[in-house]
Amino acid sequence: MTTPLRGFEVGEYHARVSRAQSMMARAGTAAVLLTTEAEIRYFTGFLTRFWESPTRPWFLIVPASGPPVAVIPSIGAHLMGQSWIDDIRTWSSPDLVDDGIGLLAQTLRELNATTVGVPSGPETHLRMPLASLEHLKSRGITVRDDAGIMRALRMVKSKDEIAKITQAGAIAGRAFARVPEILTKGTPFDGLFRQFQMLCLDEGADNVPYLAGGFGPNGYADVISPATGVPVNSGDVVMLDTGLTFDGYFCDFDRNFAVGHANQAAKDGYKRLIEATQAGLEAAKPGQTASDLFTVMNKMLTGGTDAGAAGRLGHGLGMQLTEWPSLTAQDHTELTTGMVLTLEPGIEISGGYGLVHEENIVITQDGAQMISPPAPPELQVI
């Protein structure tokens, strides 16, 4: 596989804006106001790790027609100036009196957009102080819901987006293939975490925003804990779950490794997870729903009871580690070509401990394809 290009052709951004504006016209939305990293990058390509700093608010306006307008702190002017966005308005931030709100309100008025839609539904938040939101309202701006437009847009990935996610997955796959270099009986778990992140970088990750895992003879009690210095024992099943990025796009999958040997229940549980994943993969076709995938996988895992502590059996994936939709009984989002999902079945082995397996797939017109490099059909012993 050749390495995908960095960034996107400008046509990709034009297409995104055009789709947004069509949806906005149907919903009667005069402008969409965006404040978070992924939302702003979606239309601009503005890629920086500076979002790690919570200090400054950033704004992007997608008007009913015409290109987006960036209203951003001056520290971002040079980098945003390298994007396709021409209309970039800046202020010196942080400003304790008016941190961009006056400039934002004035820009919205110029764009005849005194009513704006902001993403307000599940999985969203507004990245600006609540006091600034009140300030904006006091300047005559009405804030309403974006009618789900951002969710609908971002849930379906372009060919170039899928290539970046696939590349991230290939990098993680090479790192997972090298786990035998760093994992043996007695390895402290936190040292393993450090070494695994180094392998991800060595194999080409831009950065490694996410790593979680667990270990034990019957698996692990949760899948979100950081590592401690406790060493891995012979007979433990070790799980590493990574979300690394390539050019701002995530993979998100895990791999399980038995150290020396594993008990029969763990081996059987692992096989069940592989079968459930395969069933999910086969069921994933355009026209099916997120809840259909949940039902197929859950039946194999539990006979049909609830989804367990994780609350779902997979999710969307892209510019963020997790995106819409969720594979739950409740989420009836229809699968369409271009959606990228994780299948993430879990199974209890004993007393609250269990295993989780995760793969990344893309929906195509002919069904689904795995984009994470395939896991072994039986629990790998190293």
Add this chain to the structure above:
Amino acid sequence: MTTPLRGFEVGEYHARVSRAQSMMARAGTAAVLLTTEAEIRYFTGFLTRFWESPTRPWFLIVPASGPPVAVIPSIGAHLMGQSWIDDIRTWSSPDLVDDGIGLLAQTLRELNATTVGVPSGPETHLRMPLASLEHLKSRGITVRDDAGIMRALRMVKSKDEIAKITQAGAIAGRAFARVPEILTKGTPFDGLFRQFQMLCLDEGADNVPYLAGGFGPNGYADVISPATGVPVNSGDVVMLDTGLTFDGYFCDFDRNFAVGHANQAAKDGYKRLIEATQAGLEAAKPGQTASDLFTVMNKMLTGGTDAGAAGRLGHGLGMQLTEWPSLTAQDHTELTTGMVLTLEPGIEISGGYGLVHEENIVITQDGAQMISPPAPPELQVI
């Protein structure tokens, strides 16, 4: 230096809650409601990279008296159960109908806290969907400002917090000391970024949430850009700025390196930055203000004009890469013992290109101490 313990003694959390509740009593606040990673971790010690997933909201209530109450997705129950928090209420998230709001409202009513304060001022945001905020209000909960309580609490660090930040800085210092291993004429900048992150991990970082940098004969046009594959030339000044973490606490400082040689303007500019940093360090005493530090440093850098594109000359540091206060003309926050700050002077060399230097300091009763390992007084040539 011995490695600081992981986590905190429970007494540290008791002291934090006690200080919060004293401030709440003075402000007449029945409860503080927290939704972001740093805020929730501040009172619970709940440390996980799972916040990378935007899907699920998390809530912590600090009532007027008694211990905090966690209202969280069930996926977090096991990890939160290992903290000192006893009252942990969970729901299966994501839930498209009610993602924790009913449980949150019921819990607040039980605590006689139908009016809650949330952090609303500069550098804050509410990490929950706006629609959920409306849902909460519709359940009879009034949401107001937290009266700056979280800001006041978190701005002053304990001895154990300072030890963790210092440890993060020591790790970064060792990684910076090894840059000559990975940087030479012709090194692609993105490869340097990967290698430097590997060095940070190798030296003991838990993870490397932040890395930015730039390079050129006269420095760089911004300090927030990601790396491209462009190779470094002889005569370039290369800057790497990292925020790595140890046990959930950040360092945040940079180092500049000249490759082979540097022009005189760059060498002079670097010395000016070191002098400005030293002046800031000497001025940083309890009773002085953030704006006093700005004034002292800015006078040396520009003769007293504005702070340039960055908008400030340093900031607070701790559980987040950047925290309150800001070293600006406008921020009159009084410095007190236990504050951890960065000093981050920048200087233009030519045509919009320049250098930035950054150090981390702690305010003590006798003045300030540098906690990042000292930078060379002259621009280092490698």
